[in-house]
Amino acid sequence: MPDQEARAQRAKLLDGQIALVTGANSGIGEAVAQGLGAAGARVAVNYVVGDEAAQKVVQAIRDGGSEAEAFKADVADEAQVQAMFKAVVERFGTLDILVANAGLQRDSAFLQMTLQQWQTVMSVNLTGQFLCAREAVREFVRRGPRDVSKALGKIIQMSSVHQEIPWGGHANYAASKGGIKLLMESLAQELAPRKIRVNAIAPGAIRTPINTDAWSTPEAYKALMTLVPYGRIGEPEDIAQAAVWLASDLSDYVVGATLFVDGGMTLFPGFATGG
Numbered sequence: 001m002p003d004q005e006a007r008a009q010r011a012k013l014l015d016g017q018i019a020l021v022t023g024a025n026s027g028i029g030e031a032v033a034q035g036l037g038a039a040g041a042r043v044a045v046n047y048v049v050g051d052e053a054a055q056k057v058v059q060a061i062r063d064g065g066s067e068a069e070a071f072k073a074d075v076a077d078e079a080q081v082q083a084m085f086k087a088v089v090e091r092f093g094t095l096d097i098l099v100a101n102a103g104l105q106r107d108s109a110f111l112q113m114t115l116q117q118w119q120t121v122m123s124v125n126l127t128g129q130f131l132c133a134r135e136a137v138r139e140f141v142r143r144g145p146r147d148v149s150k151a152l153g154k155i156i157q158m159s160s161v162h163q164e165i166p167w168g169g170h171a172n173y174a175a176s177k178g179g180i181k182l183l184m185e186s187l188a189q190e191l192a193p194r195k196i197r198v199n200a201i202a203p204g205a206i207r208t209p210i211n212t213d214a215w216s217t218p219e220a221y222k223a224l225m226t227l228v229p230y231g232r233i234g235e236p237e238d239i240a241q242a243a244v245w246l247a248s249d250l251s252d253y254v255v256g257a258t259l260f261v262d263g264g265m266t267l268f269p270g271f272a273t274g275g
């Protein structure tokens, strides 16, 4: 049965590997954690609030046949990030895959944007990426090569279409995602000689709690669809499949790339009939 064979092959993609997903008790991170678990990885589920939601994700991964454990830490806090990586290595032995996914929005018209709104977004979305990536790289280098993957380690940074598309009313968020683009590319360039692959995923509109306003009423959904040529909202699983591929040896020659998973949102849909 070709379908069964394909499923069996996919289930082995990440066998023996250990993954940490930040912000993994909601939305995209939850789906990515479950996707990596279903592909055979043992999964560290990071979260900052919501013990119960984190335990639910852990249980779902275990029910699927992989090991999982929850690790509470604020990705914007250096000491907490370092303690989390130490705990993950103590629990699972090492780390092969980091999906730096945690992120948030603090939206405001620019005239009213407070320094706190700016700093909260930068601390979590950009500094959090730096702190987690640095600890992951330190662990990859400390431990050295393993026979579970061609790469020494893989980092996937969760960006956004707003690393490309300017976003009025969300200048802090767009700036943080633009920052991720060059952080990712600079890390990829610096670390490729060590066989560490750093890439990013740039989701478009995905149905999660971060953007409920954009899809939860028929009117909002209809307006959203004017921005999405493919004609449907993205689901967290769409991102999970991309993450599994980027974490696996199937993408071994992919270095420093941003994979847009956006139903065509970055294709300037307004120009399809105008311009």
Ligand code: NAD
Pocket: 022, 023, 024, 025, 026, 027, 028, 029, 046, 047, 048, 049, 073, 074, 075, 076, 101, 102, 103, 104, 124, 158, 159, 160, 161, 202, 203, 204, 205, 206, 207, 208, 209, 210, 211
């Ligand atoms: P979400 O709100 O469902 O999930 C965000 C997760 O990050 C939550 O688990 C939250 O608790 C966690 N988090 C927030 N601050 C944290 C901190 N300091 N430390 C640890 N974890 C923290 O939203 P989502 O849509 O799943 O977002 C996940 C990522 O995807 C974000 O980086 C977001 O910017 C990005 N993204 C989402 C969309 C979308 O349409 N949903 C589009 C583009 C990019």
